[in-house]
Amino acid sequence: MIQWHNGIAQLTIPTPFAVGDVHIYLIKGERLTLVDTGPKTEEAWRSLLDQLNELELTPTDIEQIVLTHHHPDHAGLIECFDQATVWGAKETNRWLTRESSFMQDHDQFYRSLFQQVGLPSSYFILIDKMKVPLSMLGLRGLDGVLADQDGLPGEKGWTVIETPGHAQGHISLLRESDGILIGGDVLLDKVSSNPLVEPPHAEGEARPLSQLQYNASLERLLTLPITTVLPGHGPLVTDSHGLIQERLKKQHDRAMHVKELLAEKEMTAFDLCVLLFPAVYKEQLGLTLSETVAQLDYLLERKEIEEIKQTDGSIVYRALHITKGHVYE
Ligand SMILES: [Zn+2]
Structure with a gap:
């Protein structure tokens, strides 16, 4: 049974990935906003339709979509909402449009990375394998870019917080009145979020240091008045500051x-x-x-x-x- 809690409804969508289901969120205010969409699979789409139906909504009611990041479990179904405006961080767009110049840079970047890490060349086939999940990612550019401290378009009370690390274009949404953070994959209850290696933002730039960015994102969250994190996967996080301290310590110990x-x-x-x-x-x-x-x-x-x-x-x-x-x- 899906319910609204202070203008937010959590929908849970199946994914074919090891991480399991993904949570996406509806925000009902001046506009109807969907945060993340689930992967581009038949099963996910059917599940999303059913859950919207339970709330007496249809896909055309959704006026805008905000993407926390570009991963297929979060940004798959954007093509199914023609009428909606799609928002996300600037770095998200290159993954959504997948222009041939970017894909060439992508392959070149991973080839040279693999050489640096000392990967035997028999594994280089992985570059093609890595692109398989992209088939479950929507192919449609952003309509607008959100950056740190921006508001949620058309809504009062929400602030965009850039939280890079797990993805270069990772953002979260904070509602200061009650400390709710829609966090994407920035902080998950059961699993530590992987700081994935991504190509630099522009050709010739150095590789972004995802772990350091991620730690900085967590440190930043420690300074914010967060009461509950509504995550992309797993249970709600109520002691976000405690969990962040634990994550930072574990990562240090691992290193x-x-x-x-x-x-x-x-x-x-x-x-x-x-x-x-x-x-x-x-x-x-x-x-x-x-x-x-x-x-x-x-x-x-x-x-x-x-x-x-x-x-x-x-x-x-x-x-x-x-x-x-x-x-x-
Ligand atoms: Zn995810």
Whole structure:
């Protein structure tokens, strides 16, 4: 039974992804806004229609869509709402339009990244595999861009908070009157959100350091008067500040474990990935590599490790300042 709570209704849509169902949100105010849509699958569309029907709504009632980020489980069904205005962060648009120049840059970026991480060339086929989920992502550009501190168009009381890290164009929506944050995947109750490696915003720029961005996003949320996070997956988060502290600590501990491994032996990111995720790295190479690169970026930033460029283009990492009782305690 779907219900409105202070002008917000949570709908739950099935996805074919390991993460399971995705939550999307209707905001009823001056306009009817849908935040995220679910993936582009028949099953998701049917489920969305049923749930709208339960609220005595049809797709044409939806006047605008806000995307928290471009991932297919969130932004799949945008083509099904012709009449609605679609809003999102600037960086979301390149994934929604998928112009050939971007896709070429995309492939080139991952080819050179794979070389850097020391991935055996037999795995390079993964670049094509990584694009499979894009078939469940809508193909339609944004109608308008939302940036930090913008309001929700046509509505009072909502503020856009840029929360990059899990995706470059990740945004959340805060209602200050009651501290409700529609958070996309910025903070989930059961799983830590993966700081995915993405191509730079413009060709020639450096790769964005997703883990550092993500940590900064979490730190930022600590400064906001949040009472409840309405997440993209799983249960509501009521103690967001406690959970954020826990997530930041766990990530630090994970990184320091990586440093310990590097203190024993210098390794490439791929060597590390195999060591950290022996059971799943083959199946989930994109995700596990992102997670590994994230820890290395964090350690590099803190000058806990250094990188040594190899003649084949790969990078080997070495632990710095190893003293007994520091790394091994
Ligand atoms: Zn998601």
